[in-house]
Amino acid sequence: MLSPSARFSALALLAIVAPATIVAVLGYVSIRQWEASSELLYREQARDMATMAAEKVEMTLRRAEDDFLDRLQAALRAERSPGRAVDAVLAGSPLVRRLYLVGARGELLYPRAWKESDAAIFGPLVSEPAQRKLERGGQRVVIAENQICLALLTGRGGQPVVVAFLRDDDTLRREILATTLGALESPTIIAVLDREGRTVYSRAPIGDAPRVLSVQFRDALPDWRLAVYQTPGASPRQAVRRQVMFFTGALGALVAVIVAGSVATWRLMRRETEMARLKSDFVANVSHDLKTPLSVIRMFGETLEMGRVTDEGRRQEYYRVITREGERLTRLIDNVLDFSRIEGGRQTYRMTPTSVEPLVRGTLETFAYPLAQQGFKVEVSVAPDLPEVAMDADAVGQALANLIDNAIKYSADDRALTVDARVVDGRLVIAVTDRGLGIAPEEQAKIFEKFYRVGRSDTQGRRGSGVGLALVRHIAEAHGGDVTVESAPGEGSRFSLRLPLGRS
Ligand code: ADP
Numbered sequence: 001m002l003s004p005s006a007r008f009s010a011l012a013l014l015a016i017v018a019p020a021t022i023v024a025v026l027g028y029v030s031i032r033q034w035e036a037s038s039e040l041l042y043r044e045q046a047r048d049m050a051t052m053a054a055e056k057v058e059m060t061l062r063r064a065e066d067d068f069l070d071r072l073q074a075a076l077r078a079e080r081s082p083g084r085a086v087d088a089v090l091a092g093s094p095l096v097r098r099l100y101l102v103g104a105r106g107e108l109l110y111p112r113a114w115k116e117s118d119a120a121i122f123g124p125l126v127s128e129p130a131q132r133k134l135e136r137g138g139q140r141v142v143i144a145e146n147q148i149c150l151a152l153l154t155g156r157g158g159q160p161v162v163v164a165f166l167r168d169d170d171t172l173r174r175e176i177l178a179t180t181l182g183a184l185e186s187p188t189i190i191a192v193l194d195r196e197g198r199t200v201y202s203r204a205p206i207g208d209a210p211r212v213l214s215v216q217f218r219d220a221l222p223d224w225r226l227a228v229y230q231t232p233g234a235s236p237r238q239a240v241r242r243q244v245m246f247f248t249g250a251l252g253a254l255v256a257v258i259v260a261g262s263v264a265t266w267r268l269m270r271r272e273t274e275m276a277r278l279k280s281d282f283v284a285n286v287s288h289d290l291k292t293p294l295s296v297i298r299m300f301g302e303t304l305e306m307g308r309v310t311d312e313g314r315r316q317e318y319y320r321v322i323t324r325e326g327e328r329l330t331r332l333i334d335n336v337l338d339f340s341r342i343e344g345g346r347q348t349y350r351m352t353p354t355s356v357e358p359l360v361r362g363t364l365e366t367f368a369y370p371l372a373q374q375g376f377k378v379e380v381s382v383a384p385d386l387p388e389v390a391m392d393a394d395a396v397g398q399a400l401a402n403l404i405d406n407a408i409k410y411s412a413d414d415r416a417l418t419v420d421a422r423v424v425d426g427r428l429v430i431a432v433t434d435r436g437l438g439i440a441p442e443e444q445a446k447i448f449e450k451f452y453r454v455g456r457s458d459t460q461g462r463r464g465s466g467v468g469l470a471l472v473r474h475i476a477e478a479h480g481g482d483v484t485v486e487s488a489p490g491e492g493s494r495f496s497l498r499l500p501l502g503r504s
Pocket of ligand 1: 434452
């Protein structure tokens with residue numbers, strides 16, 4: 001059969017650890033899935049954004065070039081020798097760095113001559129096959145690493161004119177890429193890369209940010225790519241990791257609360273079990289306490305009744321024993337009754353101004369016989385100028401009696417008892433000092449709890465119910481004071497009852 005605490009531990013294991021483990025495992029699995037799906041989602045979003053950005057760049061570029069070509073076409077139609085008009089169009093188009101117009105037969109129409117080595121580069125591009133291609137497609141083509149664009153326009157007489165122009169890198173970067181990509185609202189870094197992967201433009205320094213993906217531009221920038229980089233701290237993995245940390249923290253707190261709750265329950269249960277044991281001990285102790293003086297009284301009474309004791313001195317002695325045991329019984333029953341009244345909240349105290357000295361001496365007087373019989377050296381010192389103190393004299397007398405009774409009960413070979421009363425720090429302190437067994441430091445707080453008795457064999461040999469000090473503490477606190485103990489095992493104890501002076 002398992003003990004209650006073992007049963008509780010097994011139950012706690014089942015009811016707390018198992019669900020906590022299940023929650024932790026489920027949490028871990030769902031976090032993993034969450035991480036994977038958020039990564040996927042992030043990539044999809046990044047791809048959509050990149051495609052959109054690339055389209056926007058191309059559209060802007062195309063619009064700028066269309067505008068240029070329209071103006072050029074107008075210039076070509078307007079004049080027979082359009083040189084100056086073309087100059088003017090060119091001056092208003094910073095995107096075009098160099099422009100050549102070639103006639104149907106490959107003759108250079110504008111400018112007068114090829115610049116530098118352009119003939120070698122542009123010549124083949126504007127040749128007849130290229131013209132035919134343009135005529136068929138009717139569109140512009142972009143070649144040679146996005147630098148050169150070809151388009152077909154018509155001259156004044158309706159003859160085809162091939163337009164070849166070189167884009168200006170700086171203007172492209174500044175007016176097309178920077179304005180289009182710079183305006184995008186996205187936390188990621190967007191860059192444009194050339195055919196070799198060199199950065200042509202980037203919205204922010206890339207540093208060693210990892211590349212998420214890149215998409216190809218289409219017709220307007222056929223050799224280039226638009227790449228998306230992850231800004232530091234913005235990766236979905238990091239976001240998920242932050243969430244994981246939060247989740248783990250919350251789970252940890254939950255488990256901590258559960259564990260704290262179980263520990264508290266376990267302690268409560270242990271206290272209840274302990275209390276039940278103490279209560280049953282209490283009943284046994286009280287019964288035993290009642291029985292002993294009763295049997296002494298009965299034995300001495302019967303002896304006297306039978307007239308067997310002829311010696312007057314002995315007879316007096318027997319009477320005293322009977323009286324003492326009677327007093328002991330009264331004290332015991334008073335203690336138990338008061339205790340039960342306190343427990344039921346029915347105890348009341350009547351405060352009246354009381355002289356301390358008569359109270360102390362009177363209480364000590366009731367112990368005169370056992371003190372003398374056990375050879376106690378008694379010392380009483382009451383400060384001479386003590387004021388009257390408002391108190392319930394019966395209750396304080398009972399508290400003092402309990403302390404003196406304990407000093408006698410838990411005495412050792414050195415039998416000495418000191419009771420002193422004086423004012424310390426504005427409070428009346430009545431202290432009972434013995435040189436008895438003493439109390440271990442770890443027991444000192446517990447002895448004031450109800451039913452608690454120090455479980456040592458030397459204490460066990462002494463009669464007691466375990467409510468005496470609980471009663472003393474209650475009485476002290478009801479007067480607005482307290483009771484303290486200073487003690488060392490083997491050296492003795494000093495209990496101080498401290499009561500305020502000014503209460504009425
Ligand atoms: P009890 O009926 O057991 O005396 P108390 O509440 O009066 O109950 O005391 C609680 C415990 O405190 C005692 O069991 C004893 O172990 C310890 N105790 C009290 N007074 C003294 C003392 N003067 N010297 C040593 N131990 C003491």
